Amino acid sequence: MATGPAPRADARPVRRRRVFYIPGYDPFHPRRYRELYRKEGAAQAALSGYELEIKPKTTPGPYGWHVQAQIGDQEIDSAVEVLVWSDIVKNSMGHSILATYGAMLRTAWAYIGSGALFRLMRLRKGPVIAALYPVLMLLAQLGLALAIGHFAGQGLAALASYAPLGPESTRSAARDMLANGIYWVSLLGIAWWLLDLFRRFDNKFFVYYLMHDYSYSARRRGANPPELEARLAEFSDVVAAGLRSDVDEVLVVGHSSGAHLGVSLLADLVRAGRVPANGPALGFLSLGQVVPMVSFLPEARRLRRDLHDLCQSEALAWIDVTAPGDGCAFALCDPVLVSGVAPETGKRWPLVFSAAFTQSLSPARWKELRWRFFRLHFQYICAFDAPKDYDYFQITAGPQTLGTRYANRPASKSRIERAVSGYREMAP
Template identity: 65%
Template sequence: MKNRTAPPSEPSSTVRRRRVFYIPGYDPIHPRRYRELYRKEGVAQADISGYQIKLIGRQSPGTYGWQVTGRMDGSETEAEFDVLFWSDIVRDSMNLNIVQTYLLMARTAWTYIASGTLGRLMRLRKGPVIAALYPVGMLILQLVLALLLGHILGYVASVFASRVPLTGEGTGFAACQMLTSVTYWAVLCLTVAVLLQWFRKIDNKLYVYYLMHDYAYSARSKGANAPELEARLALFADLIAEALRSDVDEVLVVGHSSGAHLGVSILADLLRDGRLPDDGPALSFLSLGQVIPMVSFLPDAHRLRRDLHELSVQTRIAWVDVTAPGDGCAFALCDPVAVTGVAPETGQRWPLILSAAFTKTLSPARWKELRWRFFRLHFQYLCAFDQPGDYDYFRITAGPLRLRDRYQGRRASASRIETPVSKYTHMAP
């Protein structure tokens, strides 16, 4: 395992103005949730860490965002946030009925199993694989429960139907049998339909349909980006390129969960297209709770594998990847370049792999409270820590240091995973 540290930095300078582009994961909800999360958790972290953060809504048109003023370490920094949302694409992909969802489940499971991807992912971290299998198991369980209850109610209803006296010609044994059978199947089908609809109605508590569509979105095309997503990434790249021509000291791109691999591709496109001005602001990339192997291990993820490789060797963009073993939904401490098998033999610079170490940065009481709230823990990177370490989302986004300067000389986590595992490593279709 290479003893990697953050590459040398340019001369340090105080950040007075920063543009932050936040790329959410697969999320159908309006981006205002991220503003309110930042407002609430920023205040909490400021109280704990002894600095000040003030957030106001942004009045200018364009993408959804807000403005922040941070006063910390003897400096004042202004940060303007933009949420690069693709929630409309997510909602469209989730617009399937129950039967279509079950068919999608079968196709997604087949894609991951038949390609050998599922077994290889389990060699890295079992947590996110279990999270991926959870909706499959729950959908099957829901169907079994619905069928079982439907069978019981259908049987009871058919018994009552068999005792109904029939009159008229042709109302013998055959007619009675037909009435019993029709009653049984009608009640069974109605029960299954009602119960499955009820399960879907309470999915905001179970996250079964949500997670199923999440994992299925990339699996549909075996890791290739859908045309509508490629078009959105090009739009995001234009917005970041415009910010790189503005009067700011740092442009910071933050990719959370599935948004991490979108960030990789956006930044790789900017590099390839020569859209990073030589005299522009520093460009930095912070990936949080990444699930990149879920996509990069798929057969047709050629573009993502090439983007990972190119971003790992360049010198213009500082890339820090933060995960935590306590986050069961992320590939914690897995170097996404190395485990995908596209790291160069020599000269890999990025990402710098760091642990948010939830068991140390959250007090025992707070950790006990959150330990089994898996979905909430997956968002902890965006929240306050009551025993903060050297990772602080609010210092990074609203503080006076560039990302590269903040982690200058910082050693990568000693427990990171760099073993190449993916079966598919080709970077060209």
């Protein structure tokens, strides 16, 4: 079914580039990505022997920054812009305790009831465990809060037996009523206080954050909500304007949940004929993708159609980079093939290979990061102290287009390509 990718025959050197970065499900201001790029880019440049200078953005448009690079004897100017949907993320995150537990129940039903959870487990255990983590933690927090509330309530209720409550004839019944009241008020009050305490310290555990992340796609069983469709249309206009500008390459980078947004965005542009034949080279870099978490759901017909269409397009080069060391991504899973939507005639994209964390990070660095799962999920956009052929900063600020850089790069042999999804219907 799969055929080897054939990048666009476009070996022009890149002097000017526009990069559009699509974050994952992230409620924070995009300045965090600028600071991460500044810090990690400087580290990578020092390790690899080139120069990067980050400057404030002076042109209109989305939030971003400029990068001036000196790599060898070539100077490259890249404008990096963040396609922001953090406001949608914030609005989707019900901050109350009851809203979060409601989201847990809806999400569990969406994945278990549809059978998607069991099919996802046939791909990679890591991201499925990551998806189960907030559910199990919420249940554990609830159980612990109720247990502490129960024992505290029993202790306080026992004190009621010593209360002087009127005549002997009515004292026993009054004490029972008082004890029951104290028990239930103590149980519920202490349990709620503990649950609220867990929520306030969620920046340590990421339970509420991850629960809302997974529930966002699950609430409509894989279909995009209207506000996200509207934002994708805005993103399409921004990237289309970039393709009409005087640059050598337009590069779209989608990280985590941003990868499937990038698929839909670019599929829309290709279908609408908004990728000029003689315009800049177009590249799509998907990093740490979790596409199956959405494409395996029953109503993800739109995304499955987008995967089907984009995988055979000659208008771009699509490179998918993951790593088995990233327990939050579907590492080396071809998102088109595992979703069961590759065309019968074969496909061109994506080229799937590993960032090989265990080889591209020094042993000391790997030991430091190995159990920091959420930090590793962002390693793709950070510096490697023993880089191989993957260097995020040379891709986004270097002298080669994405297609040219990986024109002769073979796919990883250990990639997963079997069709696993039980839902393969596509939008018309």
